[in-house]
Amino acid sequence: MNVVTATRADLPAAAGSVAAGRVLQTLAKLPIVTLRVDSAGLARLAGQPGVVSVTEDKPSRPVLADSIPLIGAHRTRAAGLTGKGTAVAVLDTGVATRHPFFRGRVVAEACFSPADPDYGATSLCPDGTPQQQGPGSADSETGPCATLDCAHGTHVAGIVAGNAEGLAGAPGSGVAPAANIVAVQVFSRFESEDFCGVDEAPCVLSFTSAQLAGLEKVLTLRESGTPLVAANLSLGNGLFTAPCDSDPRKGAIDKLLAAGVATVIAAGNRGYPDAVSAPACVSSAVAVGSTTKDDGVSDFSNRGPLLDLFAPGSDIVSAIPGNQWAPMSGTSMAAPHVAGAFAVLRQKFPQAPVADLLGKLQDTGKPIEGTARIQLDDAALGVIPRPGPGQYFYQRARILDNVQVSANSTMTVPVAGVAGLPATGLASVALNISARGAWFNTGSIAVYPSGDTAPEGNAVNYDSTHVASNLVFAKVGSDGKIQVANRSGQPVTLYLDVHGYTLDHAVATIGGTYVALPPTRVANRISVPAWGNYELVATGLPATGVNEIALAVRVKGTAGGTIRVYPSGEVYPAEANADYVANTPTQFFTIAKPGSGKKINIHNLGGSPVEVTVDLTGYYTAAQRGWIVNAVRPAPVARDVTIPAGGAYTFRPQNGPSALGLTVTARGTAAGAVELVPNVNGPAVNVVAYRADGLDHAGFVLAPVRPDGTIVLKNNGTSPVKVGLDLYASLTTR
Incomplete structure (x- = not known):
């Protein structure tokens, strides 16, 4: 038994409770003695003044x-x-x-x-x-x-x-x-x-x-x-x-x-x-x-x-x-x-x-x-980042412009070395995919690395009423190319716009690492005039060191048009972030670079005013250590999960990521939206708006893993919605 006494002065009395030869160990500094004790000895120790504890000397x-x-x-x-x-x-x-x-x-x-x-x-x-x-x-x-x-x-x-x-x-x-x-x-x-x-x-x-x-x-x-x-x-x-x-x-x-x-x-x-x-x-x-x-x-x-x-x-x-x-x-x-x-x-x-x-x-x-x-x-x-793979570099470049992709066919698209992008070592691109079907055609587009088999999931779902868009982190093949598959019995018109990229190696320049924030509403149903512009100033950011910001944007107008989000002071870009249709909410994710005065332009190319809501969800920085992007071949996470009206779907990512880059596909019989709930009691952020048309609609989100190890999506609609999830990137500290 190991006997702990209040002081070393109490040790002789404790040792005296057993017969000679049964003191196994006495320490030189600590008030502890090890004894061989029978039941009578235990009883004596229990009544011994100065004895704090008696425990078995277990192996x-x-x-x-x-x-x-x-x-x-x-x-x-x-x-x-x-x-x-x-x-x-x-x-x-x-x-x-x-x-x-x-x-x-x-x-x-x-x-x-x-x-x-x-x-x-x-x-x-x-x-x-x-x-x-x-x-x-x-x-x-x-x-x-x-x-x-x-x-x-x-x-x-x-x-x-x-x-x-x-x-x-x-x-x-x-x-x-x-x-x-x-x-x-x-x-x-x-x-x-x-x-x-x-x-x-x-x-x-x-x-x-x-x-x-x-x-x-x-x-x-x-x-x-x-x-x-x-x-x-x-x-x-x-x-x-x-x-x-x-x-x-x-x-x-x-x-x-x-x-x-x-x-x-x-x-x-x-x-x-x-x-x-x-x-x-x-x-x-x-x-x-x-x-x-x-x-x-x-x-x-x-x-x-x-x-x-x-x-x-x-x-x-x-x-x-x-x-x-x-x-x-x-x-x-x-x-x-x-x-x-x-x-x-x-x-x-x-x-x-x-x-x-x-x-x-x-x-x-x-x-x-x-x-x-x-x-x-x-x-x-210290946590100041050093150059490394997976860091984000901002660059806007159109790599495919108004190209028709045939029915049920796959196109290989060069990315590396195109439109000013690096010629070697390109790991992934933040790719805005825009597609529109002809006549009454509906379909979907899958994007995946060259040399890989086609994934089960889709990056964007389209119809013939407007140009449907979604931005994803698309993994680039080892040959510097991606593949784009049209999953429809009719041709589709396609646009591909790069908003940034990551590399598979370190370069001299430090790229951005991602820092997630609790969703913050930085614009609430502001009105952007027809053919007009709104300058957004994002609040809740560090005073310095912000390279780009991640935004969830919701748009609704009384007539159709397009929305462009780009740095204040820069040339009006040819490519749009998203089309919107009359009286129907459109939701999209984008990574935007603050321009002059740390402002971001939101431009409405449409014949009537449009209502815009913007949530800030994080930022990229070279001034502190955040998360890097590890793009993957698109992989299914969930299929045809029914989330009831007002209900939630919870899943637990494997292998300890800090966040996941996910496409969320939603199909409902009444209009609504699927939200990400980043924290137990925190605000939610819209990921994808779905319509009462029974068709799939896709959105993208950088979803931080909650402190309890889960990711939670919620249906804010008034009827059940069918949801599918596909993994495009894992965000980690290394």
């Missing part, structure tokens, strides 16, 4: 190349932030200290490995004793560990501080490749299947008392001048939905925190959505869950309100004994990413307290299910 289980760029550690390394001048303690199964990944940077070692015949546990210390300190005492390639699977600690240490420079076959460096390592062996060998599991014996497990001794060793080293910044414990047991501050390890974790050392602990691998294991549940610890390399939550990872951070933990390749490398998965692999991040941040911010460093990781990380996945480069270097 716990041990719970790079892709993950390092994912969290931006390659950028911090390039900036000279390598964890130099710091040390991280790894309390685990020991470390293969002579592995070339560590290059002599294991600066201290200790072993705390209790032997207990009642548990069938024996020591793993190289000399066979329950405690050993000094060089070689935590070397997992010597002593009993040499014949057991003690690779876990070496793997963890490699994620923290492995250095792959000049090392053939290495998977890439760890998070802090110049940090030193303090190796502390805290595991024992167990022979019983009662503890190891069926067919799993022998195994290695860690007593709480060993962890306490290890944490006290870390504290002693810190107080004697070792520049420790983090202690990593990739182990745990139990499940807790609330802080477990009665845990005997809480006092040690608190003392380390006061000394400037973060205790970073794996959350556990049982896949619970609202619980973590102990000691990750201690409120002063840093509890870490695991994500995949696609930024989804690893299916094995515990998570929930007690989680502090996410980090990559699936299929992480790192060092193992024998100068080898191997992949492992678990929150055990996620935690050392965070421990290494503390070393990097300590080098950058040498005077900052642990709470501030943790705050930087939480504030700059990528939100996944409400918890930040660490983004170390942003935490260390």
